[in-house]
Amino acid sequence: MAYVREEKITCFDIPNRGFRIQGEVKDDLHHFKVELGIDFFTDEIFEAKAEALNTPFPICVEAIDVISNLVGLRIGDGISRKINQALIGPEGCFHLAELIINCISAGLQATAREIPDWIPKEEYARAWKSREKTYLGRCIHYAQPNATSTMEIVHSEILPNRKQEEK
Secondary structure, eight states: OOOOOEEEEEEEEETTTEEEEEEEEEOSSOEEEEEEEEETTTOBEEEEEEEEEEOSSGGGGGGGGGGGGGTTOBOSTTHHHHHHHHHOSTTSOHHHHHHHHHHHHHHHHHHTTOOOTTSOHHHHHHHHHHHHTTTTTSSTGGGSTTGGGHHHHIIIIIHHHHHHHHO
């Protein structure tokens, strides 16, 4: 048996507002695209769109409308549970929820990569300290005593070294 699932997630800045996350998942039966707008300053989902390009059953297309349930949710502790509550059920779609959770995860990763010019460094540091709690104790690095200084290390050492290696 062979099964292939392709997933692509791309994150962009929305200057002076936040981030746009575009996600797509495709397999032999499903092809969904989603787009989320997340406010950097409040961690709130302010926009959520979805499109079903291919579904196994015609009724599945109707489940796309539940995406609007995400508007107003705040990213933070319990977000996966909140997404599942908003999207999974008799009128929802499990696969859509999976893609959204992966998009949120990718969005958090994207915000750790660089500090956009439109965000004051102090505000970025404050926001990241809040977001970093999501990771504490959940992987080998974030279980270490000095894990709370991760962003300083990422921006001062790891990313600059990787950029040098790429040249």
